[in-house]
Amino acid sequence: MAADDTPQRYAAQFALPSKPTSIVDFPGGHINDSYLVHCSGVEERFLLQRVNGEVFPEPSRIMENIARVSAHVSTKTHDSQPFLQLVETREGAPYLEDTSGNLWRVYAFIEGATMKESAGAPHEAAEAGRAVGEFQVLLADLSGPRLHEIIPLFHDTPSRFQTLHTAVQNDIANRVSSCRTAIDFALSCEPLGSRIVLGLEAGEIPERVVHNDAKMSNVLLDAQSGRALCVVDLDTVMPGSTLYDFGDMMRTMLCAAPEDERDLNRVVANPAMFEALAAGYLGAARSILNDAEIALLVYSGVLISLETGVRFLTDHLDGDRYFRVHRKNQNLDRAQAQFALVRSIMSQRAEFEAVVQRLASAAT
Numbered sequence: 001m002a003a004d005d006t007p008q009r010y011a012a013q014f015a016l017p018s019k020p021t022s023i024v025d026f027p028g029g030h031i032n033d034s035y036l037v038h039c040s041g042v043e044e045r046f047l048l049q050r051v052n053g054e055v056f057p058e059p060s061r062i063m064e065n066i067a068r069v070s071a072h073v074s075t076k077t078h079d080s081q082p083f084l085q086l087v088e089t090r091e092g093a094p095y096l097e098d099t100s101g102n103l104w105r106v107y108a109f110i111e112g113a114t115m116k117e118s119a120g121a122p123h124e125a126a127e128a129g130r131a132v133g134e135f136q137v138l139l140a141d142l143s144g145p146r147l148h149e150i151i152p153l154f155h156d157t158p159s160r161f162q163t164l165h166t167a168v169q170n171d172i173a174n175r176v177s178s179c180r181t182a183i184d185f186a187l188s189c190e191p192l193g194s195r196i197v198l199g200l201e202a203g204e205i206p207e208r209v210v211h212n213d214a215k216m217s218n219v220l221l222d223a224q225s226g227r228a229l230c231v232v233d234l235d236t237v238m239p240g241s242t243l244y245d246f247g248d249m250m251r252t253m254l255c256a257a258p259e260d261e262r263d264l265n266r267v268v269a270n271p272a273m274f275e276a277l278a279a280g281y282l283g284a285a286r287s288i289l290n291d292a293e294i295a296l297l298v299y300s301g302v303l304i305s306l307e308t309g310v311r312f313l314t315d316h317l318d319g320d321r322y323f324r325v326h327r328k329n330q331n332l333d334r335a336q337a338q339f340a341l342v343r344s345i346m347s348q349r350a351e352f353e354a355v356v357q358r359l360a361s362a363a364t
């Protein structure tokens, strides 16, 4: 960030109700930065965000997608249902771009909500599953041109494996020899990576507008009631497969251990959480899903955990240039934890499939 690219400087350019009195880091996410803004004399708070221009290079396309998605969702939901509300700049623009190509924007802060890294109890998994399912259903009839593909090949797992191969070959951070076990495990799973991409190509899996980063922490829950309030982090909403979202929910909701857990014995997929997630999700989205999507639900959790592990491992080998790290080997630990989850889901696959069969036929 350039020296004068401070959050204070950008906050001052938005049409906030009064002068910002405090701007503090709001934690979460590996790529963008968020700040909680208080303004003098008002209770309402705001979230200022800096969207990383290296990862998200075309701010106007991101904001166009978000505007279309928000407008569509708001025509179908009640005013009482919170959804992200942008605050414009003083000039009436939806965002600002800094000299390094980062996007700055402000949202009204949604009060009374909690954000969880993983589901603490089955009812939270069910609620988050319902919210993401409803989001997909709301967007199923979005008309007009195809949304912009914000990050091309984002969930193209075979191309993520290609990037891993390149990172292993180049070994720019000289780390390959210390992560042989993780690399070998990832490469042994490479044949598992192509099912959804091939299904989309063949038209067997429909392309739909999906969230593409449907992890637990991107669903806000009401702090009092535990009900899901709203799906956030819309930067990667674009064409994809519903399975990418279900897979990301499995990745982040089935196990209470953190994403970078080092004790791999703690990285275990909990069947009660799976059942609750599947029930919440299918209860909301069953009507739009076809047989191929239903048949691949359990597999999607394997795929997205594997793909995310491959991405963390690649970044570790590249010297941690994409995902922010707070300690040494954190991306390697994140990768190993994803791979442990792959193994745990695989070992329970038959039981999870039986749950899906039962729930999917009950929900028709």
Ligand code: GN1
Pocket: 028, 029, 030, 031, 032, 055, 213, 215, 233, 236, 259, 308
């Ligand atoms: C990144 O920045 P954040 O935390 O919302 C990543 C996701 C990964 C996730 C892993 C644009 O999301 O794809 O699943 O980390 N986002 C991007 O926690 O690459």
Ligand code: MG
Pocket: 029, 213, 233
């Ligand atoms: Mg995100």
